[in-house]
Amino acid sequence: MMQLMTKMNKHLLIAFTIIFATVFTGCDLFEYNVYESNRYENPIEATNEYNIGRLLQLDHKDTLYLVFTGDPQRYYNELEDMVKTVNGLPRVDAVFVSGDLIEFGTSREYEWICEHLIKLKSPFLTVIGNHDCLATGVELYQQIYGPLNYSFTWNKIRFVIHNTNSRQFNFNGNVPDLQWMQQSLSDVENYEYSLFMCHVPPNHEDFDVALQAEYTHFLRNAKNTILVANGHRHNSSLNQPYNDGIWFLNTSSPSKRELAYVKIYTTSNARKKFDCTFISF
Amino acid sequence: MIVLSFLFSFPASGQLNEKGDSLMSRRWYVPDGFVATYAGGVGLVSTGVLYKISKRTEATITVGYTPPKFGNIWTTNLYTSYSLVRLNFSPQIEIRLKAGAFLNYNIGKNIYLKWPEQFHKYYYWWNSALRYGPFVNLEGTHIPVSGKWNYTLFLHCNTNDLYLATYRYSYNAISFSDILVLGVGIRMDIKNP
Numbered sequence: 001m002m003q004l005m006t007k008m009n010k011h012l013l014i015a016f017t018i019i020f021a022t023v024f025t026g027c028d029l030f031e032y033n034v035y036e037s038n039r040y041e042n043p044i045e046a047t048n049e050y051n052i053g054r055l056l057q058l059d060h061k062d063t064l065y066l067v068f069t070g071d072p073q074r075y076y077n078e079l080e081d082m083v084k085t086v087n088g089l090p091r092v093d094a095v096f097v098s099g100d101l102i103e104f105g106t107s108r109e110y111e112w113i114c115e116h117l118i119k120l121k122s123p124f125l126t127v128i129g130n131h132d133c134l135a136t137g138v139e140l141y142q143q144i145y146g147p148l149n150y151s152f153t154w155n156k157i158r159f160v161i162h163n164t165n166s167r168q169f170n171f172n173g174n175v176p177d178l179q180w181m182q183q184s185l186s187d188v189e190n191y192e193y194s195l196f197m198c199h200v201p202p203n204h205e206d207f208d209v210a211l212q213a214e215y216t217h218f219l220r221n222a223k224n225t226i227l228v229a230n231g232h233r234h235n236s237s238l239n240q241p242y243n244d245g246i247w248f249l250n251t252s253s254p255s256k257r258e259l260a261y262v263k264i265y266t267t268s269n270a271r272k273k274f275d276c277t278f279i280s281f
Numbered sequence: 282m283i284v285l286s287f288l289f290s291f292p293a294s295g296q297l298n299e300k301g302d303s304l305m306s307r308r309w310y311v312p313d314g315f316v317a318t319y320a321g322g323v324g325l326v327s328t329g330v331l332y333k334i335s336k337r338t339e340a341t342i343t344v345g346y347t348p349p350k351f352g353n354i355w356t357t358n359l360y361t362s363y364s365l366v367r368l369n370f371s372p373q374i375e376i377r378l379k380a381g382a383f384l385n386y387n388i389g390k391n392i393y394l395k396w397p398e399q400f401h402k403y404y405y406w407w408n409s410a411l412r413y414g415p416f417v418n419l420e421g422t423h424i425p426v427s428g429k430w431n432y433t434l435f436l437h438c439n440t441n442d443l444y445l446a447t448y449r450y451s452y453n454a455i456s457f458s459d460i461l462v463l464g465v466g467i468r469m470d471i472k473n474p
Contacts, residue, residue, distance in 0.1 A: 030465075079454065
């Protein structure tokens with residue numbers, strides 16, 4: 001009996017050690033902190049730079065088909081359905097996600113949203129939202145997606161994607177970065193149209209009211225502004241809040257099971273160069 | 282370590298002084314053991330002390346640190362656990378399964394116990410600095426025949442309020458194992474305190 005017990009102890013010890021070794025070496029659930037940074041192997045397919053590269057390889061098109069969404073936050077069930085819906089649309093040239101990719105600012109949420117967004121067949125571009133700034137979020141966003149403000153020209157359209165989360169930065173006068181915006185629009189000879197995406201719209205209380213006039217001046221006077229896309233409100237809307245001919249598209253959240261499908265006609269002489277359909281899924 | 286040495290220098294209950302009289306029970310603040318953990322959501326490394334409340338229940342207080350490369354975050358943590366299952370395979374080897382709850386306080390940049398003033402009440406409904414949740418520990422303890430200490434290797438598994446709040450709405454898109462946090466550690470505790 002003693003011999004049996006000794007044999008069992010030996011086997012038990014071996015089993016215990018194997019369990020520990022297997023779990024310890026093979027598992028990425030060993031988290032240092034919910035807000036840890038620099039531990040996730042960021043897929044290159046999630047970076048804005050990679051997706052811009054995909055867009056620039058496309059031939060010029062007279063009509064672009066774009067999907068706008070935003071605020072996926074912690075609604076991954078609905079996000080999964082949205083990805084399937086977008087992948088099933090007849091043509092999607094690019095997907096724009098207008099911020100609040102995550103809810104709580106944890107590192108693991110940044111992994112989850114990446115895992116879902118890279119399932120999109122089309123290139124996708126993101127902007128930082130207020131939730132994305134929480135804890136180490138600003139650092140995480142930049143590690144995974146890229147700069148907080150960026151612009152590029154595709155299909156003769158200057159896309160200006162920028163941080164407008166003023167309240168998150170305590171209304172410090174630098175968010176949005178108007179100097180950067182001016183620079184990103186200054187070379188007018190290199191593009192024909194402008195399209196803006198941000199998270200917090202300028203007529204929201206979370207936008208720095210001291211910068212509102214100058215900011216909307218940029219939108220109004222940019223070269224052939226097509227539209228300004230934003231999120232934050234979780235409700236679809238398309239209107240001209242300043243009655244100045246500048247269209248504001250507020251994107252809904254996947255939690256509301258609605259996305260905006262926008263056709264842009266760059267060859268049209270009409271003032272409004274797009275059609276927008278809100279699709280439920 | 283100097284503080285711990287000082288605390289452990291106090292005599293344990295049951296010992297007699299040179300006159301043969303019983304000494305006082307160990308002072309309540311003297312720990313019954315100490316612990317060091319890798320990961321577990323409270324630091325690259327965390328270390329602390331444990332107190333045995335009863336035969337099956339104990340409380341552990343730790344301090345953890347995540348270095349600047351990974352976030353530069355300090356934590357202080359409280360765990361309370363109950364021993365669910367104990368298997369003695371020999372007088373020297375014991376396996377335990379424990380379950381309990383933890384409270385974790387995070388200290389770092391942009392992590393707030395109270396949201397800054399620019400956020401009105403309930404702008405963000407959760408607490409940024411405090412995390413709490415359930416955990417289980419699988420422990421293997423070696424009880425030497427002689428000596429004052431038992432030595433334990435343990436595997437720790439927890440989840441927290443934020444991950445549970447996410448899983449509640451996203452149980453189809455993310456798996457339950459996605460919201461688990463693992464840690465591994467060692468502990469030394471006094472035999473029969």
